[in-house]
Amino acid sequence: MTEKFIYWLENEYDYGKYSKPLKKSSAKSYVSGINSINKHLSLVGNGVYDKSTNELILLRDEIGSIENKDRKSHFEALIKFRERYEKNEKVLSNNSISRQQDVLKKQKVEQIAVNTTIEYYRDLGYNVSSKETDNLGWDLEAMKEEQLLRIEVKGLSGKNIDFEFSPNEFSKSKEYSESFVITVVTNCLEFPILHNFRFNQTESVWKDRFNNQIEIKEIIGARMQIKK
Structure with a gap:
């Protein structure tokens, strides 16, 4: 402990x-x-x-x-x-499952991260709704009075903050930077810790409340298939 x-x-x-x-x-x-x-x-x-x-x-x-x-x-x-x-x-306890394969472990980590984030924002007085299946580029929307937050949640089993964005998520984080929140929940399987990153318009960087900055490395990919 x-x-x-x-x-x-x-x-x-x-x-x-x-x-x-x-x-x-x-x-x-x-x-x-x-x-x-x-x-x-x-x-x-x-x-x-x-x-x-x-x-x-x-x-x-x-x-x-x-x-x-x-x-x-x-x-x-x-x-x-x-x-x-x-x-x-x-x-x-709401996500307790027995020892499983890596795919199910990843699903468990992601669900714990989402549930932790939902509870965090509800404690702050927000109404939270899931957009996970809508392919919007973010997982949750949190509304309080006239303020709307678009929240993309990343769950990690380890303690280091290292994650990837899909092209859609990355695009939407730039398009809606003023209302977009990147929430990273680390150590999900033992003691989840929540980190919120907001875009600082003046410095053009993503920062949390402790001034930790996200370093972004854009990766160019390609789709491959057999030539017909």
């Missing part, structure tokens, strides 16, 4: 006014802080990592009476992590 906590801290945790995740060394210090809390509470095993979100919230006052400011912030981060972890467990 500590590895999942560190991964979340390094990739998704929005660290205060800096709006960026933690460096590896800082993430490890958070884990040390949680270990200190476990020791003060005389918890065994995984300690507070085994507690549900609601149980952690109930422990918040007790933590406040025995720990300093830094330890309290570590604990608040754990509460956010646990909340996300429980949502991920719900998504994963």
